[in-house]
Amino acid sequence: MKVVSASDFQLNRENDYGTPEQNETVKTIVQAVRTEGDTALLRYTEQLDRIRLTAGQLRVTDEELQAAYQKVEPTFVEAIRAAADNIRAFHMKQKRNSWMDVQPDGSILGQIIRPLKRVGVYVPGGKAAYPSSVLMNVIPAQVAGVPEIVMVTPPSTGGEEGINPYILVAAAEAGVTELYRVGGAQAIAALAYGTDSIARVDKICGPGNIFVALAKREVYGAVNIDSLAGPSEIAILADDTAQPAYIAADLLSQAEHDEMASAILVTPSRKLGEAVAAEVERQLELLPRRDIARASIDHYGAVVVTESLTEGIELINRLAPEHLEIITEEPMSLAGRIENAGAIFLGPYSSEPVGDYFAGPNHIIPTNGTARFASPVDLDDFIKKSSLIYYSREALLANGEQIMxxxxxxxxxxxxxxxxxxxxxxx
Amino acid sequence: MKVVSASDFQLNRENDYGTPEQNETVKTIVQAVRTEGDTALLRYTEQLDRIRLTAGQLRVTDEELQAAYQKVEPTFVEAIRAAADNIRAFHMKQKRNSWMDVQPDGSILGQIIRPLKRVGVYVPGGKAAYPSSVLMNVIPAQVAGVPEIVMVTPPSTGGEEGINPYILVAAAEAGVTELYRVGGAQAIAALAYGTDSIARVDKICGPGNIFVALAKREVYGAVNIDSLAGPSEIAILADDTAQPAYIAADLLSQAEHDEMASAILVTPSRKLGEAVAAEVERQLELLPRRDIARASIDHYGAVVVTESLTEGIELINRLAPEHLEIITEEPMSLAGRIENAGAIFLGPYSSEPVGDYFAGPNHIIPTNGTARFASPVDLDDFIKKSSLIYYSREALLANGEQIMxxxxxxxxxxxxxxxxxxxxxxx
Structure with a gap:
């Protein structure tokens, strides 16, 4: 892992907006589903997922959901329930009331806050099917009071057996109300415009491959969408009090996600920096996903040695990382100086996986420097507000001339x- | 004005995503400003606005701002101050605190809420330069605590005299901290990527012509943007207790905005509907902007007669109008049944212009049916949130196995x- 000074450091970041061919394919699929409905949905499912379904088979039944519990370990069910409880408790704290402001002249002004009515959650197939992401997308919608939460996922995420049972259990625990075996751009189009089998939603959330991401951009406006996630990132700000092995493990937990993931240590201690770099090399070799982690560390990883913690904080604020760990003597004294970071983990025990899976705050966090202006997923993503104006006769008589x-x-x-x-x- | 039954009614709505040529032009301009900075900014200002400026002349000086006060009527300054006070008071009610949740095991979870650091507000030139829109974009940012609020507006919005003095006074009253005479796609690109003269912002707000709208879409991702507004809309739900002349005047106040504006009366009373239709014809002929209002009423206006108030409410919920007036015997009893509306005006004195200019709630409201999932501009548009996780040693020991x-x-x-x-x- 390379060790550089702050002045020599430049973060590589990349956005993937798809090739012209991918964009064209997505437009074609979206348009077909919009005009032909289920017919196109089933045709693309056969063509792209190699599975022939009838419209009646799209919906996953309650029996299938219940059967999934028999296919997973009881320890998994216990762990996902504990995580779901924590996530629910944290998001409950974000509840907001509608409010009114009653004026002396008898007028009433206010804001009505309501949940969205129907939300769609995309869950990718294959190895990117993460039960934890099901919880993080669905629970905030459910806590916000969204009555209809629709999940879609490709029909063979679990191989010939059908949908991955861990995903099904997570969906059931999180509170999904409808589940369909359909994926790709065709699923996004169905959620956006509705078909006979799948009614349209108000908002579409959840990660997916490039076709899913492009389809979400394509339907934006007809429905709301969540932000388009980039590769995952961690920055760690640490001083000499930190343990190199902990830091190295946390950097690697990010690096193993994706070859484009980014893992950066920022420290005023060259000694710590060099110890972490060595420790990363040692731990990396022992990881099952070492090839991915190696590519990430080589291209997007760095130890940046700064003049001071203050220079480190300035660098962090410019990076605006998705995840920031602060492992210093007194981390809370630095937290208030962080202007841009999606999630801030303080102290030696707040390893990023604590937040990825379990503590309660959402793990869907702005990437690619967008923490400068964006926020983690929370209840605000699943509500809508209406202004309320009841103007009294007295108010109109008093203010009418100025309005004119x-x-x-x-x-x-x-x-x-x-x-x-x-x-x-x-x- | 046509009178139709609910079953025969179909709202015309249109979106303008620009021609391929307009999209190409905008991409070229944005790219040029991104790479060449001020040089391109000044070149396009000369080419498109026909005004030659040096970089030093881009910024509007405090002296120019103060001079604008001499060019407007004292009654205008009084009215805009009263409006600004009301808008500020309403948005102050939306303030939110950062919060923490201290756990029994010593862990602390929370959400840090901070204002954005730098926001750009676009104000169009010519007849679409509305001082009220300056207040509605700038005041929420200022109340949220945004320290740098940058306004851009084309250099000749007030003809040869320079920038429209009403706009300048509104900017000063609202709390703009920097003001530049630059407009169009080139201004949006400067705000998004920064030039030597104009530092980049975190978010761009405010309405504009098609080139401005396309430029905002083009730079989205590098910065945040507000939603892209469609034509303005009003729906009025009324019964026999309403005065036809009031309703007609309110419909026309919407129709005069824009030939694509939409004004719809929904009522179970055919008698009221016909009276309003006749009154619209009478009042329309007397309006200075009668040609615009006529086109709007003919293409996008209607009186819809329903079987009942309940059927009327269902229709309103399908329309999801930007503005909704409820002028019935007991309007508050219906407000809770409205699922989709950007702003709800209750009773005979809550004429839409009360909200457009003065009462306090924001007049930037979701159009084109997007009130189904979007909300009026408020403080939430000018903040960002960071999750905070301080996990205790005890918590890690207790929960580590489940996380693994x-x-x-x-x-x-x-x-x-x-x-x-x-x-x-x-x-």
């Missing part, structure tokens, strides 16, 4: 007259 | 080892 003044300066006489006609009659 | 169980079921051994290495050492 503003309307007329904008050349909108019709706006002024809507007030004038009332003033004339009510005075 | 979940990591291993996902095939992420590196995640499990980040926990295991700590358990081995701490136990």
């Amino acid at each position: 003044e503003l309307a007329r300066r904008e050349g909108l006489e019709g706006h002024a007259r809507a007030i004038a006609i009332r003033l004339e009659q009510e005075r | 169980e979940l990591a291993r079921r996902e095939g992420l051994e590196g995640h499990a080892r980040a926990i295991a290495i700590r358990l081995e050492q701490e136990r």
Whole structure:
């Protein structure tokens, strides 16, 4: 792992917006499902997933869900339930009330906060099918009060056996209300526009391959979508009090995700930096996913030695990492100086996997430097707000002239007259 | 104005994503400003706005801002101050605190809520330059605590005199901290990527023409953007207790905005519907902007007669209008049944212009049916959140095994080892 000074460090970041051919394919699929509905949905499922289904077979039954519990270890069920409880408890703290502001003149202004009515969650197939992501997408929607939570996942995520039973158990525990075996751009199109079998949703969440990501961009506007995630990232800010082996393990837990994942140690201690670099090399060789982790560490990993912790914080704020661990003598004293980071893990025991799986905060966090302006998934992603204005007669009489003044300066006489006609009659 | 039954009614809605040529032009401009900076910014300003500026002339000075006050009527300054006070007071109610949840095992979980650091507000030139929109974009950012609020507007919005003085006064009252005379796609690119004269921002807000809208889509990802507004809409739900003249005036206040604006009355009373249709015809002829209002009413306006108020509410929920007025005998009894509406105006005195200009809630509201999943602009648009995880040693020892169980079921051994290495050492 390379060790560089802050002035020599440049983070490599890449965005994948697909090839023109991929974009064209996605547009074709989305348009076909939009116009032909189930017919196109089933045709693409046969063509792309190599599975022939009838419309009646799209929905996963309650029996299948229950059967999945027999295929997983009891320790898994216990662990996922404990995690779900924690995630639910944390997101419950984000609940917000509708509110009113009653004015002295009898007017009432306010904001009505309601859950979305129907949300779609995409769960990828194959090795990227993560039960923890099912919890992190579904539970906030459920806590927000969304009555219909629809999950879609490719029909053969678990091989010939059908859908991965760990995913099914996570879906059941999280509170999914409908589940369909359909994936890819065709599933996104069905969620966005609706078919006879799958009613359209208000918002689509969840990760997927490039076709899924492009399809989400394509349907945005007809429905809301979550943000498009980039490769995962960790930055660790540490001083001499930190244990190199812990830091190395945490960097590697990020690096094993993806060849494009990024793992950066920022430290004013060259000694710590060199010890971590050596420890990364040692631990890396022992990892099952060592090829992926190696590529990530070589291309997107670094130990950055800074002049001071303050210079380190400045660098972190420029990076705006998805995950930030602070392992220093007094980590809480630095937390308030972090302007840009999606999730902040403090102290030696707050290893990133604690947050990935278990503690409660969401693990869907802005990547690629977007923590500068974006936030982790939370209840706000599953609500909508309406303004409420009840204006009293007294308020209109008192303020009508000023409202007309503003309307007329904008050349909108019709706006002024809507007030004038009332003033004339009510005075 | 046409009167139809609910079953015969179909709302026309259109989206404008620009022609291929417009998209190409915008890509070229954005790319040029991104790579050449001020040079391209000034070149396009000369080419498109026909005004030659030096980099030093881009920024509007405090003297120019103060001079604008001499060019507007004192009644306007009074009215805009009263409006700004109301908007500020309403948005202050949306303030949220960072919070912590202290656990029995000594762990601390929480959410840090911070303002964005730097926000850009686009204000269009010409007749679409509305001081009220300056207030509605800038005040929420200012109340949220955004320290740098940058406004850009084309250099000749007020003709040869320079920038429209009403816009300048609104900017000063709202709390803009920097103001630049630059517009179009080139201004959006400068805000997104930064130039020597204009530092990049975290989010770009505000309406604009098709080139501005396409440029915002183009830079999305490098910065955040607000939603892309469609034509303005009003729906009014009314019964026999309503005054036809008020309703007609409110419909026309929407119709005068734009030939694509939509104004719909929904009522179970055919008598009221016909009276309103006649009143619209009468009032329309007297409006200065009668040609625009006529086109809007003819193409996007309707009186829809329903079987009942309940059927009316169902129709409203399908429309998901930007603005909804409820003018019935007991409007509050219906408000809770409205699932989809951006802003709800209750009773005979809550004419839409009350909200457009003055009451306090934001007038930037989801259009085109997107109130199904989107919300009016508020403080949430100008903050970012970071999760905080401080996990105690006790918590890690108690939960480490379950975290490892979940990591291993996902095939992420590196995640499990980040926990295991700590358990081995701490136990």
